[in-house]
Amino acid sequence: MIKSLRDIPRIGEKTFRRFIEHFGGEKQALESILNGDIAAISEMEGMTEKSAISLVLEARAQNEGVGIRDFLKTDVAYEMYERINALISGFAHTDYAKSKINLYFPYPARKKDMIIKLQKEIGGIIRMAGKLDDNELSGFLSGVRPIKTNVTIPVIRDRAIIATTQEEFEAARNFPVSVQLVSEPGEAIDVARGYSHVFIGTSLAGIDFPEDIDVDFIDIKRTETWQVAPEKELAFFAKNLGSITSAISVFRIIRKHEPDFCAKIKDDEIERLALGTSKISGDSDLKGGLDNEIDRLISVYGRLNDTIAAAEKKANAEFGSLIEKSSVTVKGFDLLTAIDGSANSLFEKEIREKYNTVTASALCTISNELGMSPKEVQYLDNFFSDEVSHPIRVNPRGAEGLKNHLLRSIASRKLVLLRENARELSKLKETASVIVREVLDFDVGYTIGCFARKFSLGMPAIHDKSGIGLAGGTNIFLESPVPIDYSVGASRFNAGIGKLKDACVILLSGVNSGGKTSTLDLLAQIIILAHMGFPVPAKQCELGLVEEFFYFGKSRGTMDAGAFESTIRDFSAIAGKKNKLVLADELESITEPGASAKIISGILEELDDNNGMGVFVSHLAESILKDTTCDIRVDGIEAKGLDEHLNLIVDRNPRYNYLARSTPELIVERLARKNKDSEFYNRLLKKFK
Ligand SMILES: Nc1ncnc2c1ncn2[C@@H]1O[C@H](COP(=O)(O)OP(=O)(O)OP(=O)(O)O)[C@@H](O)[C@H]1O
Structure with a gap:
C-alpha cells in the first residue's frame, strides 16, 4: 500500500x-x-x-x-489493448474522460471481484446512456472542464475597510480591498474621502460621513468575503462559468431520464446555482439587462461625451446666429454713458441674455437626451460658467463631476446586487464543484456507453469453466464485419460441435484472406474487454476468466538465428500452470515448414498439459497433428469458390473439426480469369487440376 x-x-x-x-x-x-x-x-x-x-x-x-502487464503478456496483446482504448477515447466529450479511459485496463482472473464490480457499474451506465439523446447532450458535455480553484482577483482599490484596532486591521487584511488603520473617528472621515465605498467597525456608527461616500458599518472581525468583496466569491463562478452552466444543463437532461442521478445534489440547489450564475458575466461582473437603473446609468455615462459635444455645437450655432442678428442702439443720454466708458455693460447685457438663453436650452437638451434624474440634473448647474465666453464650451470640471457621480452610483448599486448574488452563490460553491465533477465522471462512463452503443456491445457472462464461446461476434476494427459464432473450450455454444467439443487448444486452418487473423483479433478484443469489466463485441458471449493473455502476431518471413531464438524464448513464457489464453498467427514462418510444425506441436502440447487455452492459426495443421498425441481440434475457414466479381466466396464462420485448405488455386484461378490472355496463369492453374 x-x-x-x-x-x-x-x-x-x-x-x-x-x-x-x-x-x-x-x-x-x-x-x-x-x-x-x-x-x-x-x-x-x-x-x-x-x-x-x-x-x-x-x-x-x-x-x-496488479498491473497491466500482469495480464497482457505480449506486445501484440498490449497493442490491441491500446488500439481498443484509443477507439473508446474517441467517444469522449471531455479531455477529462479521454485521459481517464486510459486508466481502465484488463485484470487477471484473480481479480474476478473487481471485474464483476466493474461489469455492474458499467452495465448500469450503459443502460442509462441508452436512454439519453447524444444530440441533446454532447454540446453541453463538451463544454465541461475540471473546476479551477486557484482564483485570485486584484485588490479593489476604491473600496476600503477602516479598522480602529490592530485585530480589526489583521482581520481586514484577508480581503482583497484597501485596509486602513485609524486612531480616532475624525481621521476615519479624512481617510474615507479617498474611497467611494468604506466599511467601518460598528464602534464608529453614528459619525457623519460626506454624502458622496457609501459607508457600511460592519463587524470587521466576523465579516465574510461576500459582504466586502463579493467580486472575490463571484470570481470562482466567473472563471468556471462555462463549465458550471454546461454541467447544469447536462445534469438537467440526465435527471429527466434518470431522476435519481447523483441524489446528493438536490434539484433546488441546481436551480439556485443556475439563477446565480445566470446573473454574472465572465469577468465576475453583473450581466447587462438585470437591473434597469444600472443599465440606465451605464447608458447615460456612455452617451454623455457625445451628447455634450452635440449640445455645444448646437449652442454655438444658435448663439452665432443670434449675435449675427443683434444690434445695440444707443440713444439720448445713453450716448453720454457710453462716452463714460460704460458701453461694455450695454453690450454685455445684450450678449448675456442670448448666452443664457442658448446655454439653458443646451442644458435642457442634454438632460432630455440622456433622461437624467433630478439628482443628476443638479450637476448640470456647473456645466456652463457664468462668464460669457465664446465659443461656448461645457466646463470640463462640471462634466467630470457628473461622470464621477454616475460611476459612483453604478458602483454602489452594483455592489448591492453583487453582494446579494455572492451571498447566495457562496453557499453553492461545493455544489458547483460536485456537479462538475459528477458530470465529468459521468462522461467517462458515458464514453464507454457511446462506444457500446455504436458497436452494439453486450456484457459477457462469466463462468468458472475454461472456455470462451460467442454468437454474433463482430470485430470492431472491420468496416462491415460478418458476425461470427465460435467456441473454444467449454461453453454453452459448443453443443453442436461433436467431437473434441471442449478442446481448449485449437488449430485454425483455412483460406488466404479468409478471416483467420480477424477471428484471432476478435477473440483478443473480447478477452481484453471482458477482463476490463467492459461489454464485448458479440450478441452473446460466455467466458471463463484467465490469468494471462498472450497474443503472437504473424512474423514477417523466415527469421535469422537470433530472431528465431528470441521468438522461441518469448514462447517459453507460456509454460507454467497459470490459466491462460494464447493466440498465435501463422507461427510457421519463423523457420522452414518441417521444423515449424514440430515447434508448434511442442508449444501446443505444453499448453494442453497445463490446461491453457490456445488458438493457433496455421497452414501446417496436418503436419502439426502428425507430431503430437494431444487432443487438438482443427477448425477451418473455407472458401467455396469465386463469385461473379471474382471475389472469394468465404464463410467467415470457422467450421468445427474441419481442415480447411488454403485454396491458393482460387487466387491463381482469379488471376487466370482476370487475365485471360496470360499463358503463365493458365499453366499454373493446370498444376492444381
Ligand atoms: N468476419 C468478417 N467480416 C467481413 N470481412 C472480413 C471478416 N473477416 C475477414 N474479413 C475481410 O477479409 C480480409 C482478410 O482477413 P484476414 O486477414 O483475417 O484473413 P486471413 O485468413 O488471416 O488471411 P491470411 O491467411 O492471408 O493472413 C480482412 O481484411 C477483411 O477485409
Whole structure:
C-alpha cells in the first residue's frame, strides 16, 4: 500500500519536490495520483499526459498488487489493448474522460471481484446512456472542464475597510480591498474621502460621513468575503462559468431520464446555482439587462461625451446666429454713458441674455437626451460658467463631476446586487464543484456507453469453466464485419460441435484472406474487454476468466538465428500452470515448414498439459497433428469458390473439426480469369487440376 510519494519507484527527489510544489503538499499530491487526476498531473512541468497516465497506472498497480502487464503478456496483446482504448477515447466529450479511459485496463482472473464490480457499474451506465439523446447532450458535455480553484482577483482599490484596532486591521487584511488603520473617528472621515465605498467597525456608527461616500458599518472581525468583496466569491463562478452552466444543463437532461442521478445534489440547489450564475458575466461582473437603473446609468455615462459635444455645437450655432442678428442702439443720454466708458455693460447685457438663453436650452437638451434624474440634473448647474465666453464650451470640471457621480452610483448599486448574488452563490460553491465533477465522471462512463452503443456491445457472462464461446461476434476494427459464432473450450455454444467439443487448444486452418487473423483479433478484443469489466463485441458471449493473455502476431518471413531464438524464448513464457489464453498467427514462418510444425506441436502440447487455452492459426495443421498425441481440434475457414466479381466466396464462420485448405488455386484461378490472355496463369492453374 502506497503511503508516501516516495513509495512510487518513478518518483525521485526532483520529481518529489515538483509534486509538492504543484499540489501544495504530499497528501494532496498522493491523493491526486491515486484518484487518477491525469489533467492536474500533466499540468506539471516536465510531465506529459502519457507519462502522467503511466505514473498513475504504476502507482495503482503497486496499490492493488496488479498491473497491466500482469495480464497482457505480449506486445501484440498490449497493442490491441491500446488500439481498443484509443477507439473508446474517441467517444469522449471531455479531455477529462479521454485521459481517464486510459486508466481502465484488463485484470487477471484473480481479480474476478473487481471485474464483476466493474461489469455492474458499467452495465448500469450503459443502460442509462441508452436512454439519453447524444444530440441533446454532447454540446453541453463538451463544454465541461475540471473546476479551477486557484482564483485570485486584484485588490479593489476604491473600496476600503477602516479598522480602529490592530485585530480589526489583521482581520481586514484577508480581503482583497484597501485596509486602513485609524486612531480616532475624525481621521476615519479624512481617510474615507479617498474611497467611494468604506466599511467601518460598528464602534464608529453614528459619525457623519460626506454624502458622496457609501459607508457600511460592519463587524470587521466576523465579516465574510461576500459582504466586502463579493467580486472575490463571484470570481470562482466567473472563471468556471462555462463549465458550471454546461454541467447544469447536462445534469438537467440526465435527471429527466434518470431522476435519481447523483441524489446528493438536490434539484433546488441546481436551480439556485443556475439563477446565480445566470446573473454574472465572465469577468465576475453583473450581466447587462438585470437591473434597469444600472443599465440606465451605464447608458447615460456612455452617451454623455457625445451628447455634450452635440449640445455645444448646437449652442454655438444658435448663439452665432443670434449675435449675427443683434444690434445695440444707443440713444439720448445713453450716448453720454457710453462716452463714460460704460458701453461694455450695454453690450454685455445684450450678449448675456442670448448666452443664457442658448446655454439653458443646451442644458435642457442634454438632460432630455440622456433622461437624467433630478439628482443628476443638479450637476448640470456647473456645466456652463457664468462668464460669457465664446465659443461656448461645457466646463470640463462640471462634466467630470457628473461622470464621477454616475460611476459612483453604478458602483454602489452594483455592489448591492453583487453582494446579494455572492451571498447566495457562496453557499453553492461545493455544489458547483460536485456537479462538475459528477458530470465529468459521468462522461467517462458515458464514453464507454457511446462506444457500446455504436458497436452494439453486450456484457459477457462469466463462468468458472475454461472456455470462451460467442454468437454474433463482430470485430470492431472491420468496416462491415460478418458476425461470427465460435467456441473454444467449454461453453454453452459448443453443443453442436461433436467431437473434441471442449478442446481448449485449437488449430485454425483455412483460406488466404479468409478471416483467420480477424477471428484471432476478435477473440483478443473480447478477452481484453471482458477482463476490463467492459461489454464485448458479440450478441452473446460466455467466458471463463484467465490469468494471462498472450497474443503472437504473424512474423514477417523466415527469421535469422537470433530472431528465431528470441521468438522461441518469448514462447517459453507460456509454460507454467497459470490459466491462460494464447493466440498465435501463422507461427510457421519463423523457420522452414518441417521444423515449424514440430515447434508448434511442442508449444501446443505444453499448453494442453497445463490446461491453457490456445488458438493457433496455421497452414501446417496436418503436419502439426502428425507430431503430437494431444487432443487438438482443427477448425477451418473455407472458401467455396469465386463469385461473379471474382471475389472469394468465404464463410467467415470457422467450421468445427474441419481442415480447411488454403485454396491458393482460387487466387491463381482469379488471376487466370482476370487475365485471360496470360499463358503463365493458365499453366499454373493446370498444376492444381
Ligand atoms: N468476419 C468478417 N467480416 C467481413 N470481412 C472480413 C471478416 N473477416 C475477414 N474479413 C475481410 O477479409 C480480409 C482478410 O482477413 P484476414 O486477414 O483475417 O484473413 P486471413 O485468413 O488471416 O488471411 P491470411 O491467411 O492471408 O493472413 C480482412 O481484411 C477483411 O477485409
